[in-house]
Amino acid sequence: MNHHPETSAITAGRPEAAPDASINPPIVVSSTYHAGGPVGYGRYGNESWSALETAISELEGGQTLSFSSGMAAISAVFSILPIGAPVVASNQGYSGTMGLLNQHHASGRLEVRFVDITNTAEVIAAMKGAALVWLESPTNPCLDLAELPTIIAAAKKLSIGVGVDNTFATPLVQQPLSMGADVVMHSVTKFLAGHSDVVIGSLSTADTALYKRLEEARRFNGGIPGPFEAWLALRGLRTFPVRFRAAESNAQQLLPRLQAHAKVTKVRYPGFGAVISFEIDGSPEQADKVCQSSRLIVYATSLGGVESIWERRRRWAGESPSVPEQLIRLSVGCEHVDDIWQDIEQALTSL
Ligand SMILES: *Cc1c(COP(=O)(O)O)cnc(C)c1O
Numbered sequence: 366m367n368h369h370p371e372t373s374a375i376t377a378g379r380p381e382a383a384p385d386a387s388i389n390p391p392i393v394v395s396s397t398y399h400a401g402g403p404v405g406y407g408r409y410g411n412e413s414w415s416a417l418e419t420a421i422s423e424l425e426g427g428q429t430l431s432f433s434s435g436m437a438a439i440s441a442v443f444s445i446l447p448i449g450a451p452v453v454a455s456n457q458g459y460s461g462t463m464g465l466l467n468q469h470h471a472s473g474r475l476e477v478r479f480v481d482i483t484n485t486a487e488v489i490a491a492m493k494g495a496a497l498v499w500l501e502s503p504t505n506p507c508l509d510l511a512e513l514p515t516i517i518a519a520a521k522k523l524s525i526g527v528g529v530d531n532t533f534a535t536p537l538v539q540q541p542l543s544m545g546a547d548v549v550m551h552s553v554t555k556f557l558a559g560h561s562d563v564v565i566g567s568l569s570t571a572d573t574a575l576y577k578r579l580e581e582a583r584r585f586n587g588g589i590p591g592p593f594e595a596w597l598a599l600r601g602l603r604t605f606p607v608r609f610r611a612a613e614s615n616a617q618q619l620l621p622r623l624q625a626h627a628k629v630t631k632v633r634y635p636g637f638g639a640v641i642s643f644e645i646d647g648s649p650e651q652a653d654k655v656c657q658s659s660r661l662i663v664y665a666t667s668l669g670g671v672e673s674i675w676e677r678r679r680r681w682a683g684e685s686p687s688v689p690e691q692l693i694r695l696s697v698g699c700e701h702v703d704d705i706w707q708d709i710e711q712a713l714t715s716l
Contacts, residue, residue, distance in 0.1 A: 370537055371606040373423040378416035378599055390416035392596045409584055413592035417599040418567070421557065424536040425549050427571035430579055431595055435532065435552025436461050437588030438566035442497075442528050442548060443469060444582050450475055450496035455482035459505040459530065459552075460683045466499075482511040489519045500546075501530040503635040505668075506642050506678045506694040507687075508533075510635055517545045532556070532669075537609055538637050542571050548579070555669030556639075558601035559608050563594045608671060608699055612639035615705060616697040622706055628713045630691075639697045640668055642678075647716050649690040652677045656693060658715040661700065661708040668696030673705050 368376065380386050396407040404410035418429040432438040439462055446452070454466055456479035469475040478491045482504065488511070492498065498520045502511035513529065520527045529541035532552045541549045551557055553565040570576050583589060590598075616639045623632050623643055633642040645652050656664045662673040666681075675695040678684045697705065 368423075370424050374420065374606050375603050377420035377423040378418075390596070390599070392592050394592055408587060408589055411589075411592050411595070413595040413599075414590060417553075417590075417595045417602070420599055420602055421551070421553070421567050422569060425531070425540055425551075425569040426542040427549070427569040428573075428576050429567050429569040430576070430583055431553070431590045431598075432566040432568065432583060433588045433590050433594075434564045435530075435550065435554060435566035436465070437586075438550050438552075438568045439465065439530070441568060441579055441582040441586060441588065442499075442550065443475065444586060445578050446475060446496055449473060451478060451494055452476065452497045452499055453478045453480060453488060453491045453495050453525075454499040455501060455504055455509075455511070456480060457482070457504050457507055457509065457685055457687050458501040459532075460678075460681060460685065462499075462501065462530065463685055464683050483509050485512045485515055488516050492520055492523055492525055495520075495523075495525050497526040497528060499528050499530075500541075501533075503533045503638070503640075505533060506640075506684075506692065508633040508635045508640065508642055513539065513541060513546075514544050517541070521545050533635075533638060533640060535605070535609060535638070537606055542569065547572055547575055553598050553602075554667070556609055557605050557669075558598040559605055559670055560597075560601050561667060561670035561672065561674075563597045563601070565590050565594050565598045609639065611699045612671075612697050613637065615639070615699070615702040616641055618702045619695075619697060619706060619709070623709070626710075626713060628716045631689075641695045641697060642692055643695065644689050644691045645693065645713070645716065647691060649677065649679060651716055652691045652693055653680060654715045655712045658712040659708050660711070661704055662695070662712070668694070670696070671699045673698035673700060673708075 393412040414431045421429040466477045470477040527546045528548045529546045530550045548570045551567045631644040
């Protein structure tokens with residue numbers, strides 16, 4: 366862990382050097398292993414997962430478990446909480462997480478206390494007797510920021526568990542384990558893998574006992590990644606720091622251009638990263654039209670890939686009603702910034 370993240374992303378999780386040993390980990394396709402070893406079966410461990418897990422651990426700290434998706438990773442965390450456990454969570458965040466929290470709350474599986482995550486006093490006031498604080502910062506898609514160090518410190522003082530979805534910020538911007546969080550989650554699907562070709566998730570923790578419980582949750586719930594998916598994600602992760610900085614630089618150059626555009630009413634950007642959410646002066650149908658009018662930017666959901674992608678988030682029935690109807694989430698990619706801007710400009714002329 367002495368290297369910079371730019372270096373670790375390239376060096377971590379490689380097989381040991383030996384004459385003619387491959388420099389990349391193999392894709393190990395086997396449902397079982399000869400008896401006598403510590404792993405034993407394909408749902409308990411896999412060399413291709415381990416290589417990816419080692420690399421994510423070098424970036425986030427702790428020990429990592431990979432999962433079949435970001436949602437499988439989040440589900441594993443919630444699954445180890447007792448029935449009816451009080452959980453403090455943001456009232457706005459990734460729609461899948463919000464859907465799961467709402468469902469758990471309605472069924473009584475968890476007692477979710479939804480808070481305004483930007484109001485630190487409100488978040489801390491809701492912590493009394495809670496089992497877990499689940500944080501996502503910046504939030505998807507409104508890009509709200511939580512005061513992570515203050516909130517995490519307050520929760521730890523009360524011995525409350527803290528989980529952080531670090532998908533948007535990535536370990537290049539913040540490392541929640543170093544702030545005292547118990548577990549860090551990634552939709553590796555997004556920036557870490559970065560090529561829109563794989564759905565995969567991860568959990569990292571520095572707490573050995575918690576690692577064991579989460580590993581057991583993966584083993585019993587069965588949300589394991591495929592070996593090929595793990596290999597693809599690691600191949601993508603090799604260039605994650607380079608891609609992230611390039612996309613971030615593009616986003617920061619697009620920001621003033623969007624802010625100055627007559628048809629754009631509100632631009633949200635947390636100050637780092639590659640996602641910009643903006644509202645247009647027009648109806649939801651017109652916002653859809655803008656997204657459909659792009660020729661370079663891909664009209665699709667998801668984010669964090671090398672290609673720029675956008676969509677109107679409220680086109681999804683599952684998106685929170687607190688997200689403005691005309692809000693377009695733009696995941697800025699690594700194309701030339703002037704080409705992206707030209708496409709945004711021509712798409713906005715549809716208004
Ligand atoms: C996409 C996303 C998830 C879910 O991850 P999947 O890999 O799609 O299951 C969770 N949190 C955030 C912030 C996301 O953007």
